[in-house]
Amino acid sequence: MADLFCQGGDILGIGKNGHDFARLMRGVPSQPLEHFVASNLDKPLRDISFRKQRAPYRMSMEHSIGGCFLRENQMQTRFGRRFKRSFPVRSAFCVQRDELLGSQAPLVKTTPGQQQSIRLPGNHRTVITTCAQRPASAVEITPRLNQFSAGGSGLWHLEKKGIIHFPAIRKLKIEFPQAIICFSNVSIALSHSDFMTLTEKIIAKACGKTSVAPGENVWVNVDVLLTHDVCGPGTIGVFKREFGQNAKVWDKNKIVIIPDHYIFTADSLSNRNVDILRDFVREQGLPYFYDVIDDPEGHWKFDASQGQLKRQYGSQFAGVCHTALPAKGHTRPGEILFGTDSHTCMAGAFGEFATGIGNTDAGFILGIGKLLIKVPETMRFYLEGQLAHGVMAKDVILHVIGDIGFDGATYRAMQWEGPGADAMHMDDRMTIANMAIEAGAKNGIFAPDQTTFDYVDARIKANGTKADYDPVFLDRDQKFIYDKVFDLSQLEPTVAMHPDPGQRELAKNLGKITLDRAYIGSCTGGKTSDFLAFAEIVQGKSVKIDTFGVPATPGVVEELQTIHWNGSTVWQILTDAGVLMTENASCAACLGGPLDTFGRLNKSMNCISATNRNFPGRMGSKESKVFLASPYTVAASALTGHITDPREFLSA
Numbered sequence: 277m278a279d280l281f282c283q284g285g286d287i288l289g290i291g292k293n294g295h296d297f298a299r300l301m302r303g304v305p306s307q308p309l310e311h312f313v314a315s316n317l318d319k320p321l322r323d324i325s326f327r328k329q330r331a332p333y334r335m336s337m338e339h340s341i342g343g344c345f346l347r348e349n350q351m352q353t354r355f356g357r358r359f360k361r362s363f364p365v366r367s368a369f370c371v372q373r374d375e376l377l378g379s380q381a382p383l384v385k386t387t388p389g390q391q392q393s394i395r396l397p398g399n400h401r402t403v404i405t406t407c408a409q410r411p412a413s414a415v416e417i418t419p420r421l422n423q424f425s426a427g428g429s430g431l432w433h434l435e436k437k438g439i440i441h442f443p444a445i446r447k448l449k450i451e452f453p454q455a456i457i458c459f460s461n462v463s464i465a466l467s468h469s470d471f472m473t474l475t476e477k478i479i480a481k482a483c484g485k486t487s488v489a490p491g492e493n494v495w496v497n498v499d500v501l502l503t504h505d506v507c508g509p510g511t512i513g514v515f516k517r518e519f520g521q522n523a524k525v526w527d528k529n530k531i532v533i534i535p536d537h538y539i540f541t542a543d544s545l546s547n548r549n550v551d552i553l554r555d556f557v558r559e560q561g562l563p564y565f566y567d568v569i570d571d572p573e574g575h576w577k578f579d580a581s582q583g584q585l586k587r588q589y590g591s592q593f594a595g596v597c598h599t600a601l602p603a604k605g606h607t608r609p610g611e612i613l614f615g616t617d618s619h620t621c622m623a624g625a626f627g628e629f630a631t632g633i634g635n636t637d638a639g640f641i642l643g644i645g646k647l648l649i650k651v652p653e654t655m656r657f658y659l660e661g662q663l664a665h666g667v668m669a670k671d672v673i674l675h676v677i678g679d680i681g682f683d684g685a686t687y688r689a690m691q692w693e694g695p696g697a698d699a700m701h702m703d704d705r706m707t708i709a710n711m712a713i714e715a716g717a718k719n720g721i722f723a724p725d726q727t728t729f730d731y732v733d734a735r736i737k738a739n740g741t742k743a744d745y746d747p748v749f750l751d752r753d754q755k756f757i758y759d760k761v762f763d764l765s766q767l768e769p770t771v772a773m774h775p776d777p778g779q780r781e782l783a784k785n786l787g788k789i790t791l792d793r794a795y796i797g798s799c800t801g802g803k804t805s806d807f808l809a810f811a812e813i814v815q816g817k818s819v820k821i822d823t824f825g826v827p828a829t830p831g832v833v834e835e836l837q838t839i840h841w842n843g844s845t846v847w848q849i850l851t852d853a854g855v856l857m858t859e860n861a862s863c864a865a866c867l868g869g870p871l872d873t874f875g876r877l878n879k880s881m882n883c884i885s886a887t888n889r890n891f892p893g894r895m896g897s898k899e900s901k902v903f904l905a906s907p908y909t910v911a912a913s914a915l916t917g918h919i920t921d922p923r924e925f926l927s928a
């Protein structure tokens with residue numbers, strides 16, 4: 277084999293004398309490989325499959341940005357009872373991404389026994405150590421999190437927060453006389469036979485296993501624990517009871533506390549909850565607390581005399597937790613996020629496993645940072661086509677929940693795929709993932725892509741939160757308990773009728789239902805894009821019924837007050853139309869709350885709402901009826917006083 281391992285565009289090869297085990301990338305036939313084979317870096321390596329006799333194994337490589345090649349080694353290994361290994365490595369080469377892409381960057385060579393540190397793109401560093409004789413740790417690549425070693429307990433392995441590895445291999449003989457491999461910032465997993473869904477891959481990574489299967493109970497390491505003013509005091513109580521009054525949390529950098537529910541109310545017990553959070557944060561030294569007030573020694577008290585519309589929060593306040601989490605840089609692909617709130621599943625939009633838990637589990641996590649969970653089965657929702665004007669992501673999720681029922685995904689993962697999902701911006705993915713729980717799902721999840729990374733990286737940078745993360749990507753073959761294609765172009769404005777989110781009807785058929793109130797807000801429907809859609813309908817018109825607008829975060833307030841349309845801010849357009857807009861971003865009436873909560877349904881009435889849940893009593897009075905709909909449909913209905921298809925107000 278010549279010294280040259282790869283030329284422009286070449287990124288991976290496996291040396292000659294290999295058995296019939298390699299298949300690189302899709303479309304490359306399985307065959308004995310005599311030379312390094314190439315694929316295009318523009319299409320990151322995802323799959324390498326190889327077979328030995330009847331045992332299929334799989335190695336997947338993702339997100340490759342650099343490469344390291346060994347040569348002249350004598351790797352040989354056998355797994356299982358006749359385990360054997362031998363890989364003296366004489367030299368190693370690291371190839372930077374630019375070079376892989378065909379630039380003239382020099383090939384970096386190392387000499388046996390020496391370490392060499394190389395900077396890779398994206399602030400990654402590669403440390404190469406070669407060793408002439410030792411069979412282990414011949415090569416290490418450590419781009420912050422990654423660590424690649426030749427040798428060790430398998431042929432070679434990549435350690436990146438517990439991703440690995442080859443323990444499942446049996447009776448596989450691999451010889452690498454010219455040898456391979458490895459891309460920095462790569463996820464490599466080799467598992468027996470079964471390919472995994474996104475949720476399974478994240479859980480496997482979080483419990484340090486090669487693979488997991490639905491139904492399996494595993495302990496996972498937690499990346500982020502979220503709590504808020506309603507559940508935080510209870511969670512703290514469990515933690516102190518079980519771990520002691522003076523106990524310290526397992527990792528103060530992984531706890532995010534966001535008061536958001538019962539904030540702008542004169543109810544003294546609700547105000548006190550925020551103070552309990554503040555005391556705990558001060559005691560533990562927690563960095564991620566988004567307080568309502570700026571004084572860390574102070575007490576929160578809502579001033580009812582100022583009314584509900586004028587802002588009463590300080591500079592740290594973040595608004596509704598699920599919308600605030602990504603805005604403040606706490607959602608990262610590939611991570612495990614637990615929150616003491618059922619709509620924690622919204623963060624699945626970012627390609628992470630995110631789900632709601634109870635105070636007891638959360639108190640336990642505060643103490644040890646782990647949780648025992650059962651791996652859910654996965655349902656795939658494959659989206660094709662494009663939404664027509666007037667139809668929104670909210671209509672997609674209402675349609676799907678109507679299809680499967682409000683318990684149709686109980687303890688399952690709802691995985692969203694297809695060109696229709698890929699084309700969605702993050703707000704839309706959040707809307708859909710948010711309502712996974714309305715079908716009973718354990719979590720909802722989208723595969724991360726460049727849209728995700730751009731969104732996440734920008735907010736991490738703006739907020740200085742943890743910058744490294746380890747995404748997982750779609751496997752080519754996955755096992756689903758349910759798999760259905762939805763054509764987005766066929767969907768129409770949809771409404772979930774009283775009394776649950778699965779009661780699906782088309783808005784165009786509901787004109788006879790008169791309304792007393794319209795409401796736009798919440799984590800699901802209080803984002804900037806939701807208000808822009810709403811404003812598109814009501815601009816220059818007047819609402820006919822009481823209409824309440826509650827932005828999800830202070831950031832949304834700021835955007836609506838700075839985005840101009842035809843010389844007016846969007847905020848002004850909304851208020852001119854008669855919408856009661858509050859600057860006090862919070863959950864407000866989405867969850868009912870104390871009697872003085874802004875927008876609360878304090879008596880029997882019909883309300884059309886851009887929120888996510890409509891069980892009896894959800895927004896206040898149990899006698900009220902809540903109709904869930906998109907911001908477009910809520911806006912059109914606010915203008916007419918009855919449920920209205922928004923396409924009546926939109927030009928084709």
Ligand code: SF4
Nearest residue numbers: 619798799863866867
């Ligand atoms: S806005 Fe509503 S659904 Fe979202 S966290 Fe608050 S109460 Fe829950």
